[in-house]
Amino acid sequence: MHLASVDEARERLDAASRIVVLTGAGISTAAGIPDFRGPQGLWTQDPDAELVSTLSYYLEDEDVRRTAWQRRLAQATDHHQPTDAHRALVALEHQGRLSGVVTQNTDGLHLDAGHSPAVVHEIHGSARTCRCERCGHRQPMAQVLARVGAGEADPHCQQPEGRGTCDGILRATVVLFGEMLDPHVLQACVDAVERCDLLVAIGSTLAVNPAAALVPFAIGNGARVVIVNNAETEHDDLAHDVLRGDIQDLVPRLVR
Template sequence: MVMTITTPAWARDVTRVAVLTGAGISTASGIPDYRGPDGVWTRDPGAAEAFTYDRFLADASVRARFWRTYHGHPAWDARPNAAHEALARLDRAGIAVRVLTQNIDGLHQLAGLAPRKVLELHGTMRTTRCVGCRARTPTEEVAARATATEPRCPTCGGILKLDTILFGENLDGQVLAQAASIAKASPLFLAVGSSLLVEPAASLCRVAVEHGARLVIVNRDATPYDDLATEVIRADVTEVVPTIVGWLTTP
């Protein structure tokens, strides 16, 4: 759709906003998405195997492939783009903002949002945890040892895994419950750069709508939740999100 100049009705008199963000908000920062036309799994469907929890635990070669994926990954050098920065600016303007992100890159925090205002639904790549003793280590320290083979826990020798949710793992129940509470309490719910194909994160859109929220979806492609939306915007998120923030902060 073509962006309007005047503030739409759904953006007026808003004091609280929940924002669900997906891979599409970080592609402009140089981080490839997974399911897009040039996505990681579109180009190499077999790569998804390394992101399956059971296979990860059972097969050392899968773990080695997983770690090779993150050795020199673009996310380590990525910087927040205009969309991340706009959401941080919205928070500084006094709007109550909570970001529920499916991303693991930490760019919302780097843009200036306080960690307590960002719920990382699928975890973070910034730290690594031993599946045995549960010791946590900064991932950059681990990744330096992950070249030809998988790294191992220096404390107990156990398997190391990013603090992220792999396929076959359950989301943290407390994090998901907190996200649902935020969705229920937010009169405006933005879904930005997400295919809304991965559950249960995507279902937060329905939770929000069922509790009276106006749902606005900003995504390049159609999503399963478009029919629930007050408005669907198909345009570059780095242009759309700053525009929406402008609407929300205009008296």
């Protein structure tokens, strides 16, 4: 592991022409979105909160769904905005050197920052849309949250079906524990990393596969790796440069 200066890491960035950025929850905490596994993370502070992100519990337990909807409603009223780090990464796309953004986050802030949708690969899905588990109908999350705000604790699908409605369980289009990733999105992530000459991992503990596995995969395909995080990660020993500190300070300085 090489604990690098910003100047050293920037030299590596400047020499790259096909950059892929891998982001985790740490890039969004400054926007007011808590992470999961950090010292103040949702699951660290409340281990039971992980049940909301487990498919079997969500489908089988109405109380879990009610809790999930109330949390989504509370988060929706916070009006989170992209951070300085999100906005800084858009500069790489404008320079024509960004091959892809692989994000473990479901908050949509990379798109809000100005990235082209074709560049952003949301490997864990998006919290901005909602899907019926029964009929598969999708709709904006805001439409369902309006129903929750009006008093529906556990809204179900209202798509017409026969003489009634579907009435299937609604859930965010995020990947929950116990289900597979979207194979098309996963393949797009693999393709981008396979072709890159530099992978920059930002704000991730690199503890969750398959996203974390993209680091050794990139190295195996000849790419260099820079890790930017405020704490140790699982793959610091593999990185060519490690920047440790405030992500909102380091990333804009790195890609200026």
